[in-house]
Amino acid sequence: MMSSVPPRRRIPEATVARLPVYQRSLTELREGGVATVSSEQLADLAGVNAAKVRKDLSYLGSYGTRGVGYEVEYLLFQMNRELGLSQDLGVVIVGMGNLGQALANYGGFGERGFPVGALVDTDATKVGNVVHGHTVQHLDDLEDIVGKGRIRIGIIATPVEAAQNVADLLVGAGVESILNFAPTTVHVPEGVTLRKVDLALELQILGFYQHRDAPDAAVEA
Amino acid sequence: MMSSVPPRRRIPEATVARLPVYQRSLTELREGGVATVSSEQLADLAGVNAAKVRKDLSYLGSYGTRGVGYEVEYLLFQMNRELGLSQDLGVVIVGMGNLGQALANYGGFGERGFPVGALVDTDATKVGNVVHGHTVQHLDDLEDIVGKGRIRIGIIATPVEAAQNVADLLVGAGVESILNFAPTTVHVPEGVTLRKVDLALELQILGFYQHRDAPDAAVEA
DNA sequence: GGTTGTGAACAAATTCACAGCG
DNA sequence: CGCTGTGAATTTGTTCACAACC
Structure with a gap:
């Protein structure tokens, strides 16, 4: 047809x-x-x-x-x-610190077609906890989680040190789109789409323009 | 000199x-x-x-x-x-929902020269609470808070409906740089620097490329 | 030899300005 | 007449490629 x-x-x-x-x-x-x-x-x-x-x-x-x-x-x-709003793309959030938990609780993803399908951490005190209706699972099970949960997008909300490893694991598990919140550079192979959100970096950019417009502010009082 | x-x-x-x-x-x-x-x-x-x-x-x-x-x-x-790293620029976070609280608890700002100086909300059940060492204050007191706290940057972490009003109040209080997390457009006068971070929008962009690379995925089982 | 610094070439994005059409 | 759609002009950003220099 x-x-x-x-x-x-x-x-x-x-x-x-x-x-x-x-x-x-x-x-x-x-x-x-x-x-x-x-x-x-x-x-x-x-x-x-x-x-x-x-x-x-x-x-x-x-x-x-x-x-x-x-x-x-x-x-x-x-x-x-x-x-492509017709299809929902499942999301896994890796890292259940402050930011990860806030993202898990954030309603805006599901509303816009990106249901949070799984939460992951490595910390034994976090694995097993329930956040926003999802039991936090262990990173070791990522491949299974991604496969069975039809997860298409990974969100990295880990500390800097873990970010590259998590990215590698996500790619290994078949995820083709990654959103990185860890304030560090991560590398992914061709064919994987990576975007980053660096919260402090945004402030630094704002700070630059303040500084630029009033370069002597540092000296004041 | x-x-x-x-x-x-x-x-x-x-x-x-x-x-x-x-x-x-x-x-x-x-x-x-x-x-x-x-x-x-x-x-x-x-x-x-x-x-x-x-x-x-x-x-x-x-x-x-x-x-x-x-x-x-x-x-x-x-x-x-x-x-301009030499000088610290104080930050006020407006909106103490999930995201606002996570941002308040996020250590990365202070580390990079942007100490969180005040937290603000309008909800009576939140005002007075202590988050990450700061007592949540009422939006009505914003002008005072900004003035006395030497606040230079405002972060909007409110629901969409409140965002423009908060932006106006921030500008009125003398803030010249705003970082908006509410998923809506806000307008600010000339001379005020505005940046935005829209979390769901980032996923939508990722989703676009997935959809584009495999346009018939929606049909699959 | 190795690496910077930068004009020049190229590419992407934005804006202009107006023909084309309802 | 009003507003879209789009080529053309302009601006901004990226990459090349190599002279200058340590």
């Missing part, structure tokens, strides 16, 4: 990173009962400019109507299809 | 975002007793390529030695000066 597949342009990385933002804004609009939206309005909701919105959306196809805007429902449907 | 200020090139944003990564790698090297490092080695530690390292470092000045590499200690000193 040869359905007419959309053009399949190659979507630039910068655009991919913004699509979920538009998706979120569109979802809000729909919930507010809004039927159509212009690139300008959507831009404002997403915190970017209108030209960028139009360019980004154009990679998905020509789903707008000139003189009118975009139909919220329809655009959202196309966007969900492109982002 | 007209000291010889360094050249003050304008450092590109992309470079600014990588400097803290190099800084971290250099700190590890120093702790390991390593005296000099080549751009190639540093690149590997930071997870980028050597040309980028050299270009990035060149914005700080010419601190390497041809044929040898960079003196770790000296480069680190220069980098810390540029990043």
Whole structure:
């Protein structure tokens, strides 16, 4: 059944990173009962400019109507299809320290199609505990956990020292996408997608601009 | 006292975002007793390529030695000066839910020069609680808290509905740098630096590439 | 010889500006 | 007339490649 597949342009990385933002804004609009939206309005909701919105959306196809805007429902449907929202991707969180526990308790993942399927640690005082409805399992069982739980994404919330090893184990267990919260560089083989979130680093970037705008603040009082 | 200020090139944003990564790698090297490092080695530690390292470092000045590499200690000193590590910038965390509490307990901020100076919420069951040595204060007192605590950075860890209001209050209280964890767009006036971290969004980006590489996975069993 | 520092070439991303169409 | 869609222009970022230098 040869359905007419959309053009399949190659979507630039910068655009991919913004699509979920538009998706979120569109979802809000729909919930507010809004039927159509212009690139300008959507831009404002997403915190970017209108030209960028139009360019980004154009990679998905020509789903707008000139003189009118975009139909919220329809655009959202196309966007969900492109982002693959239809399928849920199970997540395993490795490392049940403060951050890992907070992530496990964070409702936002499941809501957006990424159900937390398993929690893992190595600490005997943590293994067996129940966090947000999941029993914490041991890292040694990772391969099983990933295989049986249909886990597709691994989150590293371990201390720095453990991060690379955990990444290796995740890859060995068949995980192809990793989100690393440990403030260190981890290397993964070709074909595995890695993203990182470094909380303190974000503050350092903010700090740089403060320092830059007022370079003598250090001297004050 | 007209000291010889360094050249003050304008450092590109992309470079600014990588400097803290190099800084971290250099700190590890120093702790390991390593005296000099080549751009190639540093690149590997930071997870980028050597040309980028050299270009990035060149914005700080010419601190390497041809044929040898960079003196770790000296480069680190220069980098810390540029990043403004000398001064500590106090942080207030607004929103003491799971994430806010985890951030409050996260040691990494203080270690890197961003001591958590205050915790804030509006929920009567949370105000007055002690988290990681800080008594949670009420949002109504934000202006005082920021002023007296010499707070320079605000972290928003509230639900979506509260985020914009909190941002406004932070700006009103004199905060010039904001890190937003609420999964929504917030607007700030010119002159205020805003960065965002959206945890579920990172998963969505990872999910996009999985979906893209195996677009029919949804159909599988 | 080995490695930096940097112009020049290239690539990616953003913004402009306007033709095209509803 | 209004707003999209998109080529073209511009800006930003990356990589190359090699002269300069230790």
